[in-house]
Amino acid sequence: MADTPWWASENVWRKWAIWITAFMAVVLIFLTFDTVAKITAGGERVPGYDVINKRIFYTFNPDRNMQEPVIGGDAPLFGKMMSAAEAEELVNLGKLTVQAKNCMNCHTLLGNGAYYAPDLTKAWLDPAWGAESVREQLMVSFLMDPTTNARTYGTGRRMPQLGITEDEAKGVVAFLKWMSSIDTNGFPKGFTPIRQEESS
Amino acid sequence: MSIAALDSANLNAGQKVAVKYFTVAMVLFLAQCLFGMLAGLQYLQPDFLYNVLDFNVNRMVHINAMVVWMLFGFIGSVYWLVEDESGTELVGAKLANLNFWILTLAVTVVVLVYLFVQTGPGTKETIWFINEGREYIEAPRWADFGIVVCVLIFFYNVAATFMKGKWSGISGVLVLDLVALAGLYLAGMFYTTNISMDQHWWWWVIHLWVEATWEVLVGCIMAWGLMKTLGARRKIVTTWLYIEVALMFGSGILGLGHHYFWIGTPEYWFTIGGFFSALEPIPLVAMVVHAVYDSGTHNFRNSNHPALAWLIAHAFGNFFGAGVWGFMHTLPQINLYTHGTQWTASHGHLAFFGAYATIIIAMIYIAVQKWRGDVWMSGDLADKGWKWKWSLGLLNVGVIGMTVALLISGYEQSFVERALEGSTWGGYFSAQTQPWFVQGMHWRMLFGWVTTAGVVLLLWDLATIGKTETRRAIDPTATPATT
Numbered sequence: 001m002a003d004t005p006w007w008a009s010e011n012v013w014r015k016w017a018i019w020i021t022a023f024m025a026v027v028l029i030f031l032t033f034d035t036v037a038k039i040t041a042g043g044e045r046v047p048g049y050d051v052i053n054k055r056i057f058y059t060f061n062p063d064r065n066m067q068e069p070v071i072g073g074d075a076p077l078f079g080k081m082m083s084a085a086e087a088e089e090l091v092n093l094g095k096l097t098v099q100a101k102n103c104m105n106c107h108t109l110l111g112n113g114a115y116y117a118p119d120l121t122k123a124w125l126d127p128a129w130g131a132e133s134v135r136e137q138l139m140v141s142f143l144m145d146p147t148t149n150a151r152t153y154g155t156g157r158r159m160p161q162l163g164i165t166e167d168e169a170k171g172v173v174a175f176l177k178w179m180s181s182i183d184t185n186g187f188p189k190g191f192t193p194i195r196q197e198e199s200s
Numbered sequence: 201m202s203i204a205a206l207d208s209a210n211l212n213a214g215q216k217v218a219v220k221y222f223t224v225a226m227v228l229f230l231a232q233c234l235f236g237m238l239a240g241l242q243y244l245q246p247d248f249l250y251n252v253l254d255f256n257v258n259r260m261v262h263i264n265a266m267v268v269w270m271l272f273g274f275i276g277s278v279y280w281l282v283e284d285e286s287g288t289e290l291v292g293a294k295l296a297n298l299n300f301w302i303l304t305l306a307v308t309v310v311v312l313v314y315l316f317v318q319t320g321p322g323t324k325e326t327i328w329f330i331n332e333g334r335e336y337i338e339a340p341r342w343a344d345f346g347i348v349v350c351v352l353i354f355f356y357n358v359a360a361t362f363m364k365g366k367w368s369g370i371s372g373v374l375v376l377d378l379v380a381l382a383g384l385y386l387a388g389m390f391y392t393t394n395i396s397m398d399q400h401w402w403w404w405v406i407h408l409w410v411e412a413t414w415e416v417l418v419g420c421i422m423a424w425g426l427m428k429t430l431g432a433r434r435k436i437v438t439t440w441l442y443i444e445v446a447l448m449f450g451s452g453i454l455g456l457g458h459h460y461f462w463i464g465t466p467e468y469w470f471t472i473g474g475f476f477s478a479l480e481p482i483p484l485v486a487m488v489v490h491a492v493y494d495s496g497t498h499n500f501r502n503s504n505h506p507a508l509a510w511l512i513a514h515a516f517g518n519f520f521g522a523g524v525w526g527f528m529h530t531l532p533q534i535n536l537y538t539h540g541t542q543w544t545a546s547h548g549h550l551a552f553f554g555a556y557a558t559i560i561i562a563m564i565y566i567a568v569q570k571w572r573g574d575v576w577m578s579g580d581l582a583d584k585g586w587k588w589k590w591s592l593g594l595l596n597v598g599v600i601g602m603t604v605a606l607l608i609s610g611y612e613q614s615f616v617e618r619a620l621e622g623s624t625w626g627g628y629f630s631a632q633t634q635p636w637f638v639q640g641m642h643w644r645m646l647f648g649w650v651t652t653a654g655v656v657l658l659l660w661d662l663a664t665i666g667k668t669e670t671r672r673a674i675d676p677t678a679t680p681a682t683t
Contacts, residue, residue, distance in 0.1 A: 010369070010435060013442035017373075020446045024453035031454075031472070039396040039464050046396045046464050092393040097322030099333030099391075105256035110399055110463040111540030113335055115613075116243070116255045118628040119540050128625040147251070153629030156246040160254040168322045179395055185470075187462035189536045192622030 045183045050087040052077045052174050056181045058125055058193040066186025077174055078136060087174070094175025097168040106159070109179070111187060116157065124173075124180035125193040132194060136173060143169040203573040204669050210573045213293035214279040214361075219571060220300050221276030222564045224307075226659055228269035229557070233652040235262040240648050243641045257318050260331075260338050261311065266552060267336055268307055273560030274417055275354055278374065280567055281424050282358055288365030292357045299357075303350045310343050327391060334398070336406055337388045344389045351382045369438035373445055374420040381413040396464030403459040410551075411480065411522070412452040418514070418559045419444045422487065425511050425562055429502045431676030432494045440490045447483035455480050461532045462539055470532045477530040481523030491515035503673045504569050504577045506588040506665070510562035513596060517554020525550050525603070537618045542610035542640070550603040553595075561658065568662055569673060576671035587661035591654045598651030602644045609640030 006012050042048035047069075055072035074081070082090065098104070104113035107120050128151075129135035142149045144166060146159035164172070208216055239258040242248055249258075283290055290296060313330055320326030327333070328341045339347070355378050362371045387404035423437035457473025460466075491512060495502075502508045525547040529538040538544070565588075569577045579585075613631045621627030631637055 008439065010439045010442065013439055013446060014369070017442045017445040017449070021449040021453070024449055028453050028456065031468075035400065035460070035465050035469075036397070038466050039394070039400060041394045041397075045466065046394065049393070088393065093322055095393045095395065095398075096324065096327070096391075100322045100326035100331065101319045102256045102260060102331055102333045102338070104333060104335050105259045105338075106254075108540040109395060112399060112402075112459075112463070113540075114256070114259050115540065115542055115545060116239075116259070118625045119623070122623075123625075126625050152246075153626070154633045155629055157242075157255075157632075158246065158250065160251050160256070162319055163321075165321070171322060175395075182396055182464040184462045184464060185467060187536060187539065188623035189618045190622050192624050192627075 047071065047178070047181045048084065048087075049091045049178055050082065050084045051181045052087050052091065052177045053081050056124065056177065058122070058180075058191065064186075067191060068183055068186070069181045071181065077177060078170060090171050090174040091178045093168060093171030094173070094178075095171075097164065097172050098175060101162045101164065110182075110184060117159065119188060120176060120179070121182075121184060121188060122180050122191050122193070124177045125191070127192060127194045129194060135194070139173045139176070140166065140169040143172055203672070204575055204667055205573070206568075206571050207573060208571075210571055212283045212289070214281075214283045214290040214296070215567065215570065217290075217293070217296040217300055218276040218280035219567055220297075221272045221279065222560075222567055224304055225269040225272040225276060225560065226564070226662065228265045228272065228307075230652075230655050230659065232262055232265035232269060233648070233655050235259075235265060237645075237648050237652060238262075240641070240645050244638075244645060253315070254318075257314060261314055263336055264311075264314070264338055270414075270552070270556045270560065273556070273563070274414070274421075276567075277421050277560065277563045278354075278358055278378075280563060281421075282361050283365075285368060285371050285424065286362045286365030288361060290357060291360045291364055292353075295353060296357050299350050299353045302346070306343055306346045306350075310339050313340070314338070324391065334388070334402055337402070341389065344385075348382070348385065348389075351385070355379070355382060368434070369441060370420050370423050373416065373441055377413050377416045377420065381409065381417065384408045384413065399463045400460070400465060403456060407456045407459055408453070411455060411526075412449060414556065415448050415452065415483070415518075415522075416445055418518075418556065419448070419487070421559055421563060422491065422511065422514065425507065425559070425566065426491065426494050428566060429504050429508045429511065429676060430494055430498045431502075431678070432498065436494065437490075440486070444483045444486055444490075447479075447486060451476050451479035451482060458530050458532075458535070461535055474531050478527060480530075481519065481527050484519040484523040488515045488519050498676070501674075501676065502578065503676045504565055505579060505581075505585065506577065506592070506661075507562045507565035507569070509588075509592055510558050510565065513592065514554070514558035514562060517550070517558050517596075519554075521547070521550030521552070521554030521603075525607075537614040538610065541613040541617070542606045542637075543614065544610075546603050546606035546610050549599055549606060553599040557595075564662060565665075568665060572666045572669070574673045575666035575669040576673055577666055577669075578674055581665075582668050585665075587657055588665060591657035591661055594650055594654030594657060596654075598647045598649075598654050601647030601650060605640045605643035605647060609637045609644075612636045612640070 038044055039046050053076050055075035057070050058067055059070050061068050106114050106117040109120050129138055143164045147161055150158040152158055235258045239255055239262055242255045317330050320330040330340055332338050332340055359375050384405055387401045392398050419441050423441045426432040426437055454472055455477035457469040458477035460469035460473055529535050529543050612634055616631035616634055617627040621630055
């Protein structure tokens with residue numbers, strides 16, 4: 001068909017398909033290098049694991065028009081200041097537990113997962129724990145026996161018994177504290193953190 | 201060749217393997233629905249099977265059954281068309297068979313462990329042998345390696361068959377796409393403490409499969425399917441396929457950025473992700489135009505009415521489910537409120553069904569026809585084709601009903617939880633107990649029943665359609681096109 005216009009030509013579109021795909025893939029690879037550098041723990045958006053030794057609070061930044069985590073003074077988790085290696089080990093135990101107990105098929109983390117139970121992104125900062133002074137222990141007790149300590153807010157949904165040990169529960173709390181320090185560009189929207197009178 | 205009986209003598213070597221994959225795919229489709237129903241019921245009756253078969257297990261089996269049945273459907277589809285498209289015999293028929301049984305056995309073991317072991321201690325061993333705990337790719341690490349080996353064997357079989365026979369535009373795109381599809385799976389096969397890094401690479405698998413390589417794969421199947429059912433000309437379907445690849449990868453690769461708004465990744469993804477993902481519906485519009493235009497030029501005269509109906513359902517389902525429902529909440533200004541709510545569930549239901557379930561069902565109808573010795577499957581079927589028509593209707597109405605119900609709940613959730621109540625756990629539960637949210641969950645359950653009824657009827661129809669037929673299929677290529 002000699003009269004096929006260029007825009008309907010098989011050859012033209014084959015070339016476009018190849019070049020567009022290659023170009024987009026190259027752009028993605030360049031962006032990936034930059035993004036991976038920025039989200040490495042200890043980088044500018046994702047703090048190092050020893051942030052669990054510090055007070056983490058959450059304030060509105062008018063320049064960015066969004067809330068962002070602010071790292072404050074010392075606030076050791078479970079009353080113990082940890083070295084960077086100890087902190088990483090504890091957060092790692094928490095992350096392994098979060099995967100091993102399949103948390104993500106009820107909860108969301110950073111907004112991804114299932115929607116049967118609340119988002120865990122800022123769980124550490126949630127006002128549901130009442131006061132900063134008691135939340136660590138409340139979280140550990142809840143994780144170890146969610147049936148007895150269930151608070152269903154009228155939904156009747158209770159977390160199942162997952163056989164979480166005390167060490168694993170402490171690891172999960174450390175993981176949640178660390179996760180709350182990640183700069184998530186203001187997600188979830190308009191979050192109201194736990195009372196922060198001590199930190200302001 | 202016998203007619204009307206399911207006789208494997210009617211099939212070539214690749215097709216004999218394909219029907220095995222299709223059979224398992226359909227069993228898993230039913231399992232997907234049943235576990236979805238259990239999970240849906242737990243929204244309404246939270247004590248149901250509490251501490252026995254909890255929501256997280258049911259939901260995991262629900263989504264994993266879906267991923268696996270779709271992969272089985274894709275592998276089956278490729279085995280179905282490989283000899284026809286390459287003009288030669290499958291190079292490793294025995295290997296393909298062995299591969300099928302190993303993969304099926306592995307899937308069975310994984311599911312049994314999901315159901316009866318469920319979770320383990322917070323150790324790497326759990327991730328290796330029980331459950332990886334990452335949505336959609338929960339399969340433990342040993343199974344990941346098994347999947348990679350099986351996919352490599354599949355890839356070898358397909359690529360070597362085309363190399364031995366002849367290449368075409370469709371097979372070229374198909375093989376390159378399979379390389380990308382298999383390679384991307386590797387991005388999900390590592391453990392990291394860092395949740396931001398975890399989700400960053402996790403999306404390489406999930407997004408670049410579902411919104412890029414799977415879409416191109418179904419583009420190939422669509423091109424081949426339209427030639428088969430309508431007798432569409434190869435030059436036309438191949439040109440359309442190239443257009444779709446250009447548009448799909450042109451928008452979908454950087455469209456990955458719409459998952460990088462809130463996971464700790466930099467702010468430039470707002471612009472890149474928002475812009476390119478907003479373009480993602482364009483290739484899906486192209487597919488609708490392509491399918492409907494080709495059908496029109498052939499006056500809808502075709503050799504397989506159920507298959508063509510499902511191909512058309514695919515074109516529209518893909519456009520609405522993946523395209524429109526995705527676009528609705530892809531811009532960061534909206535996604536800030538909708539991310540992590542039932543909006544996503546609404547989009548997920550319509551998109552996976554519309555884009556993928558539909559076209560695999562179409563391929564299975566094409567397979568059943570040949571398996572019965574090229575029987576008549578056009579109009580004027582023995583029982584007026586009520587089973588395929590009703591299952592088509594029930595499945596589409598059921599999934600659309602669930603989609604709309606979940607969307608209403610999602611709207612309510614994003615307003616109450618996010619906009620009004622400050623995204624706290626209190627806000628979350630306040631939204632979950634609002635009557636409009638709860639009503640949405642009831643409607644979702646009702647339409648879940650409709651969908652499941654549709655699946656049961658579909659399975660019955662696939663097992664029986666053409667059984668009493670004595671006429672041969674029409675040859676669509678013999679039909680003169682009007683243009």
